[in-house]
Amino acid sequence: MLHLRVVCPAERTEDVLRVLRAAPGATHLVLLRGAALDPVGDVVEAEIAREATDEVLSELCRLGVDHSGGITLETIDTALSDAADRAEEAAPGEGADAVVWEELIARTGEESRLSVTFQAFLTIACLLAAVGAVTNSAITVVGAMVVGPEFGPLAAVAVGLVGRRWDLVRRAAFALVAGFLLATGVTAAATVLAEGVGLFGPGVLDQGAQQVDFVFQVGPFSLIVAMLAGAAGMLAMTSAKSAALVGVFISVTTVPAAGFAAVAAVLGRWDLCGRSLAQLVVNMVGIVLAAWLVLVLRRSGSSVGGRGSRGGRATARREDNGRPLAKG
Incomplete structure (x- = not known):
């Protein structure tokens, strides 16, 4: 209750x-x-x-x-x-x-902001993914998946699309784009530094990365897994079963793909960099699409936020002032 x-x-x-x-x-x-x-x-x-x-x-x-x-x-x-x-x-x-729509809007609205904490987690996750790439360690890559906070803004995009809350969509999209750009930039700089001090050679990615090749192997299953993860994540958020979100984090390769792309770009492996970025885009689109579909099906004819256009605008003003309506 x-x-x-x-x-x-x-x-x-x-x-x-x-x-x-x-x-x-x-x-x-x-x-x-x-x-x-x-x-x-x-x-x-x-x-x-x-x-x-x-x-x-x-x-x-x-x-x-x-x-x-x-x-x-x-x-x-x-x-x-x-x-x-x-x-x-x-x-x-x-x-x-x-589904308590006000609770969902408040929760995703809070998680969609580009905060220092969000950026720190995203940057650490990308750095872990980079370490996993150069050491061919699947365990380290999985650790990067768990640390990554990107599902919050992705869920906020889906909620904003269903509720036509374009302020929420814009804020979440900005957090994702700016967050990933800064995180990959820091990861690239760290890669240059690590290569300069001799932690690994320029041909490290040429030696084979069988344990982590799933990061840049784009295919039909990439989209399928992303959509299943997005559906599971949104079900977890709307049913207050947040423990299931951990399974979502270790299912999709958004953050690992960004970290791998940064390493590949620094080492001049533009083919791997491009495939990693493609993996990143496919996973993010799949998550948002599936999360949107789950919300549409669960809405069951009720308006998102339960308050009509007037209430939606009121919620938007409260979130912009840093005072979301409901906490679940």
Whole structure:
């Protein structure tokens, strides 16, 4: 279940209570009159079954509470309550199958930003991939896959395309392009330095790389694996099963391809560099395409964000101000 906290003006409190009382998956309703100081108003709290959350958020946002007050969501790990059990049974569908669109938009919106942390992880991942390339170590390449943070912006592109949130698409695309350019640039510089101090010779890639040739071997299975990974990743994000994302990271060769391309370019192996970049593009397109398809199928006729065009613009303003609506 999810814990919902609503801060609203006193004149909207009864409307909020009416929405929550009518929701089949809501329980543990609490009202704290005058408890909110900024903005001034009342605080209403409740526990809501995940499968009923999206409709409740839509109703609350139609009341304008997201503008005049605030709405916060938090995940509840354990709820020992007969009332909570009844609420989950009354809510339609299964919690594992429910998509909370506001939660998804807030999560992908946060992960789509070009932050110092994102760039650091991406650069380290590319450097690991470069080491794997020159040492012919598949294990090191797999380590680079796990470290790579690129699935967040790729998922944000898919969410933005489905919800027509072009601000999210632009921000995520910028994070990917700028992030990979900087990471591969640092990797190329590190390769030049390593070659200069004699860590490896200029013909290191000519000696065979049987263990890591999957990085630059582009073929039909590259797209198939990327699409399967993208579908699994988006299912994991929309069903709150984040542990499955690790499997996505070690399935596709986005970061390893970028790292291998940097090494190959420095060593003058432009054929391998071109094939690695092609692998990178194929994997990224496949992930976004599959993630988009999963979201389209899971939307089931409901609008992304559950708030229509007005709510979408409001969410965009909040994200641009660094204050996403919901945290899952």
